[in-house]
Amino acid sequence: MKVKPDIILGEPRKPLWNWIVSAAPNFGDYENRTTREIPLLLLNPQ
Numbered sequence: 001m002k003v004k005p006d007i008i009l010g011e012p013r014k015p016l017w018n019w020i021v022s023a024a025p026n027f028g029d030y031e032n033r034t035t036r037e038i039p040l041l042l043l044n045p046q
Helices: 013-023 025-032
Strands: 003-008 040-045
Touching: 013 025, 013 040
Parallel strands: none
Antiparallel strands: 003 040
């Protein structure tokens, strides 16, 4: 399957990140230890 990756940053990222952290809290712990925003990739089918 071919996909097109889209990087999700800023406000659109927040609800997705909260959903990820609720399922895998260690990701939230990691983001608290770094100064950068961890990018999310959305893979859209082509």
